[in-house]
Structure formats: C-alpha cells, structure tokens
Amino acid sequence: xxxxAAYAAPSAKAPLERTTIERREVGEFDVLIDIxxxxxxxxxxxxxxxxxxxAIFPMVPGHEIAGVVEAVGSGVTKFTxxxxxxxxxxxxxxxxxxxxxxxxEQYCLKGGVGTYNALDKNGEPTYGGYSEKIxxxxxxxVRIPDGLSLDVAAPLLCAGITTYSPLKHWNAGPxxxxxxxxxxxxxxxxxxxxxxxxxxxxxxxxxxxxxxxxLKLGASSYYATSDEATFKELRGxxxxxxxxxxxxxxxxxxxxxxxxxxxxxxxxxPEEPVALNLFSVIGGRKTLAGxxxxxxxxxxxxxxxxxxxxxxxxxxxxxxxQINEAYERVLAxxxxxRFVIDTATI
Numbered sequence: 450x451x452x453x454a455a456y457a458a459p460s461a462k463a464p465l466e467r468t469t470i471e472r473r474e475v476g477e478f479d480v481l482i483d484i485x486x487x488x489x490x491x492x493x494x495x496x497x498x499x500x501x502x503x504a505i506f507p508m509v510p511g512h513e514i515a516g517v518v519e520a521v522g523s524g525v526t527k528f529t530x531x532x533x534x535x536x537x538x539x540x541x542x543x544x545x546x547x548x549x550x551x552x553x554e555q556y557c558l559k560g561g562v563g564t565y566n567a568l569d570k571n572g573e574p575t576y577g578g579y580s581e582k583i584x585x586x587x588x589x590x591v592r593i594p595d596g597l598s599l600d601v602a603a604p605l606l607c608a609g610i611t612t613y614s615p616l617k618h619w620n621a622g623p624x625x626x627x628x629x630x631x632x633x634x635x636x637x638x639x640x641x642x643x644x645x646x647x648x649x650x651x652x653x654x655x656x657x658x659x660x661x662x663x664l665k666l667g668a669s670s671y672y673a674t675s676d677e678a679t680f681k682e683l684r685g686x687x688x689x690x691x692x693x694x695x696x697x698x699x700x701x702x703x704x705x706x707x708x709x710x711x712x713x714x715x716x717x718x719p720e721e722p723v724a725l726n727l728f729s730v731i732g733g734r735k736t737l738a739g740x741x742x743x744x745x746x747x748x749x750x751x752x753x754x755x756x757x758x759x760x761x762x763x764x765x766x767x768x769x770x771q772i773n774e775a776y777e778r779v780l781a782x783x784x785x786x787r788f789v790i791d792t793a794t795i
Contacts, residue, residue, distance in 0.1 A: 450474060454795045455580035456769050457507040461499040464773045467795070470509060470576050472584050477524040479584050482534055487578035488513030488604035488762070489788040491634065491695055492718070494776050496566050500720040504566050511578025511790075512538040512564040515593060515603035525587045533593040535752070537606035538742045540564050540575060540589045552744040554589075579772065581795055591749045594756035601761025604634065604787040605752060607742065608762060612639035612691065613751040615714045615740035616646060619689050623647040628683075628690040628706065629668070632659045634779075635693035635716060637763055637786040640666045642751075643691070645758040651687070653679070662785065666763075680705065685733075693717045704729040704737065712736040762787045768794035 450471045457468045475481045493510035495501045514536040518528050528534060541562035542554040549557050562569050565577030576583075593602045612635055621627050627648040629639040636652070643650045644667025652663040652671045660671040672679045683706050690703060695717040704713055713735065730737055743751065755761065763786045767775055775788040 451582065453581040455509045455576060456772055456795060457509045457576075457579070458497040459507050461497075461504065461506065465497070465510075465579070467769070468507065470580060472582055475520050475522050475584055477522040478587050479522045480518050480525060480528050480534065480587050480590055481520040482514070482516040482536065482583050482585060482590070483519045484514055484516040484578055484581060484583060484792045486515045486600045486603040487511040487790045487792055488607065488764075489772070489775055489779065489790065490604075490607050491779055492607070494779060495695070495718070495720065497776075501718070505568070505574050508566055509576035509579050510565055511580070512536070513603045513606045513608070513789075514564070514578035514583060515599040515606070516583075519582065521587075527587045528590065528592070533595075533599060535591045535593050535602060535606045536564060536578070536583060536585050536589065537591070537610060537748055538564055539745070540585050541569060544588075552746045554744045555742045578792075579769070579790060579795070581792060589745060591745060591752060594753055596756035596759070597752065597761055600766060600789055601764055602752070602755075603789050604638070604762035604764065605755055606748070608635045608638045608787060609642070609755060609760075610743040610748045610751050611635055611716050611741070612693070613642050613754070614743035614747055615691060615716060615738075616643050616648075616689070617747075618740065619712050619714060621646050621648045621689055625649070625688045626651070626686060626708075628653050628687045629693065630674075630690055630703065631693035631717060632663055632786075633693060633782060634762075634784070634787045637662070637666055638760075639691050639693060640668050641760045642755075644668070645754070645760060648689075651683075653690075659785070687711055689714065691716065695719055697721050697723045700725045700737065701729040704735055707733065707735050709733045710735070712738055715739045762789075764789045766791055770794065
C-alpha cells in the first residue's frame with residue numbers, strides 16, 4: 450500500500466479537506482498514475498452531498514483524471530512509464546456479461562465499479578482523482594493523444610465522453626439539427642463535438658449571456674429558454690436535443706421542439722423526479738432517452754477524435770484549496786466551463 454495526499458469529503462455536505470488515503474500496490478495488470486490534473490464535475494457535488502442517495506464516506510471525488518504513468522505491473526502491455534493517460538468514471542466491471550463483451554462496460558449488467566464512491570471487487574472503497582496518484586487496471590485506462598494537453602484533456606474523461614457517446618449513437622452529423630440544452634461543463638463540449646461531427650448546432654440556455662461563447666465554440670444559433678417565444682419559434686425543429694441540465698425541466702415543452710422521430714436525450718441527472726405527459730412522445734413518434742458515459746473503447750475513440758479536431762475543454766485551473774469555493778461556483782453556474790484542479794497543489 451502507498452499513502453498519498455488527497456482531498457476528501459469526510460461526511461455528506463461537509464467541506465472537502467486535505468487528508469491521506471491508501472492506494473493498493475501495483476498488481477500484474479495495473480498502472481500507477483501520477484495524477485497531474487483532475488476535473489470537477491457536477492456529479493462530484495451530487496455525490497459528495499448525497500443528492501443521488503446514500504454515499505460512502507470519506508469520499509475522494511474525481512473521475513476526470515489526466516496524468517503520467519509512473520509504474521506498470523509485469524503483465525501490462527498497453528502502457529509504459531511516461532505515457533500520458535486518463536481515467537474516467539469507471540475502473541472495473543464484470544468483464545463477462547453481454548454488455549461488457551460488447552464494449553459497453555458502462556452498462557455492465559452486474560454493475561461497474563465507479564472511480565469513487567464505490568466498492569471494488571475486494572469490498573474496499575474506491576477513491577477518485579482529487580489525489581496525487583491512483584492505481585488502475587490497464588483495461589480501464591485510456592491513452593491521451595499527443596495533440597491534447599493534459600489540463601484540457603482531463604474533463605474529456607467525463608464531459609467529453611458523456612456528450613460524444615449519445616451524439617454518435619443518435620447519429621449527429623451532416624444534415625442533422627442538434628440542440629444542446631445547457632451551456633455548462635457538459636454543454637460546451639456537446640457544442641464542440643456536435644459541430645465537429647458536422648451537425649447544425651443550436652444552444653438552448655436560460656439566458657443569452659453566454660451566446661458569444663456558444664457561437665465561437667461552433668453553434669450556429671443560440672436561444673434563451675426563459676423567453677416563451679423560443680418554444681413557438683423552434684417548434685418541430687430538431688432531430689436531437691441533448692439535455693445536459695441537472696435540474697427538473699418541463700419535458701413536454703422541450704419535446705415539442707423535436708421533429709417527427711426526434712430524440713430528447715438526457716445526460717444531466719436531476720435529483721428529483723420529473724413529470725411527463727405521454728402524449729408528448731406519442732404525437733410525432735418521439736423518443737425520450739438517456740445516456741451514460743461510454744465504454745473504454747469509445748472513450749479512446751472520443752479522445753482521438755478530439756485530438757484530431759483540436760477539441761479540448763475550456764477550463765479554469767484552480768488549486769486544491771479552492772475546491773470548496775469551486776463547488777459553490779458550479780452550483781451558481783459561475784464557471785466557463787470546467788474547473789480543473791492542479792493536483793500538484795494537493
């Protein structure tokens with residue numbers, strides 16, 4: 450076991466504080482990663498504050514991890530010391546079920562092992578990226594291409610893949626009209642990726658204050674959802690609406706913006722249930738769907754795509770002692786567009 454410094458929430462809703470945690474010894478198929486940068490995701494806040502249900506404490510959040518391989522186990526074939534690598538939301542799965550065998554480890558039928566707030570196969574709690582180092586099986590580690598710097602690559606391990614996977618699955622591309630709902634940590638990557646895929650991209654946001662950014666990142670139009678005229682003007686417009694919003698929405702209103710056979714895909718996860726009139730999907734043969742992260746192979750595909758198109762996250766680099774302040778700013782939508790912790794400050 451190796452002792453490393455980390456930032457942890459000691460209990461639900463408690464401020465995060467500096468502490469130490471134990472990392473397992475490097476096993477035969479493990480890589481030891483010297484973490485350089487860790488993104489702050491809204492889901493870190495949901496879990497640290499038990500917004501999604503009972504959690505495991507102390508909790509070291511962080512599933513947007515970018516770093517450098519420091520050591521490898523004797524059986525490792527995919528990585529060598531010095532490689533730039535990333536770890537996302539998943540550090541293990543059963544590897545045997547239908548979904549795992551299909552490269553859909555994120556939907557493991559026996560339940561995948563989360564990077565934090567989970568129990569590994571030995572029943573030990575997992576600890577995430579707000580720490581100096583992490584040990585991960587090589588099969589759940591991805592390579593960060595040379596074209597991506599580690600700081601802007603870190604958020605791609607959640608925000609990037611969480612938007613890339615559904616956009617690819619629902620065939621966003623040339624000839625498709627895609628709306629990105631919410632212009633935050635996930636949404637800004639959704640705009641970049643949908644645009645790079647060749648779709649015509651519209652941003653739907655509460656206000657127009659980020660309009661200039663949205664257009665700069667690849668959107669062709671930008672509308673305020675606080676304006677009732679938006680819903681009249683855009684009725685029946687979109688093939689895909691990707692919702693990155695983690696607050697309850699008027700689903701019926703947004704479903705009215707879809708074309709026949711259009712899909713409203715949720716990647717934002719509100720803490721409260723939402724209401725739906727089923728006539729909103731029956732009329733127009735519309736799909737109300739959800740999507741999680743991607744499998745390991747698809748995550749690598751996303752990183753390669755982002756490197757090819759020069760897509761990194763728009764970040765604000767912070768020190769570890771600013772984490773609690775950053776949480777409050779995320780909740781206030783006061784970040785453009787992803788906080789990334791310089792883990793050298795831990």
